[in-house]
Amino acid sequence: MRKKIVIGNWKMNKTKAEAIETLKLFYAGLGSLDSVEYGFCPPFLYISDMVREGTIAIGAQDVFWKESGAFTGFTSAKMLKDIGAKFAIIGHSERRGRFGKLEVPESTIGSFAETDETVNLKLKACLAEGVIPIVCCGETLAEREAGNTDSVIATQIAGALDGISEADLAPLVVAYEPVWAIGTGKVCDAAEANRVCAMIRSCLPASIRDSIRIQYGGSVNPANAKELFSQSDIDGGLVGGASLKAEDFVQVVQAAVV
Numbered sequence: 001m002r003k004k005i006v007i008g009n010w011k012m013n014k015t016k017a018e019a020i021e022t023l024k025l026f027y028a029g030l031g032s033l034d035s036v037e038y039g040f041c042p043p044f045l046y047i048s049d050m051v052r053e054g055t056i057a058i059g060a061q062d063v064f065w066k067e068s069g070a071f072t073g074f075t076s077a078k079m080l081k082d083i084g085a086k087f088a089i090i091g092h093s094e095r096r097g098r099f100g101k102l103e104v105p106e107s108t109i110g111s112f113a114e115t116d117e118t119v120n121l122k123l124k125a126c127l128a129e130g131v132i133p134i135v136c137c138g139e140t141l142a143e144r145e146a147g148n149t150d151s152v153i154a155t156q157i158a159g160a161l162d163g164i165s166e167a168d169l170a171p172l173v174v175a176y177e178p179v180w181a182i183g184t185g186k187v188c189d190a191a192e193a194n195r196v197c198a199m200i201r202s203c204l205p206a207s208i209r210d211s212i213r214i215q216y217g218g219s220v221n222p223a224n225a226k227e228l229f230s231q232s233d234i235d236g237g238l239v240g241g242a243s244l245k246a247e248d249f250v251q252v253v254q255a256a257v258v
């Protein structure tokens with residue numbers, strides 16, 4: 001059976017003191033729980049501090065594919081590994097410039113620069129360094145309404161996995177995050193989320209598809225997590241807003257216990 005994995009994506013939130021406080025409250029609230037894998041992706045700046053605080057898995061919200069060099073402002077998978085980060089989110093829709101609620105001028109979207117090709121390069125870099133990759137995919141509302149959900153996601157998955165051997169893909173985690181559900185409070189219906197996650201599974205190489213974990217993300221909260229996580233093809237969640245408060249995230253992680 002696939003072990004469920006629930007990851008909190010803090011995005012650009014919290015001061016360092018708030019980050020450590022939330023982590024401590026989370027530890028106190030959850031106690032010990034071995035049957036679920038869980039962790040946080042804080043802003044890059046706090047990763048080292050949070051790693052030092054304990055044994056919970058800490059990851060990054062992005063990564064660059066080059067190992068080192070003249071790449072101002074970027075962070076490599078090697079550097080993440082060096083400071084103890086266990087995993088990295090790759091291709092989040094907010095890094096693809098696909099916002100649920102568009103808050104940036106349309107003309108600036110390209111500057112977010114994440115494409116299926118960069119996702120592929122980042123995935124290869126993480127696999128090479130032993131950083132667990134969480135590859136995000138998902139459709140916009142316009143794509144869903146046009147009936148293109150499955151084809152958009154199949155294209156994103158094919159682009160992400162291009163040229164990577166089945167054996168190398170074993171550590172992969174995929175997150176299905178419909179763009180229209182992210183940060184909007186409009187969660188995807190559990191049966192539909194499960195259908196899309198099963199479709200994603202069918203896009204993965206046959207020899208590994210049954211062992212790859214596929215998360216759902218998009219307005220997961222303590223009230224809806226249990227129904228989502230109990231679906232046959234949903235193996236946990238990538239959780240934004242509800243991971244910012246320790247007591248909420250404790251409940252979301254507990255909802256993944258089967």
Ligand code: PGA
Nearest residue numbers: 182183218219239240241
């Ligand atoms: P949300 O974000 O839970 O706030 O909708 C999820 C995500 O973007 O990973």
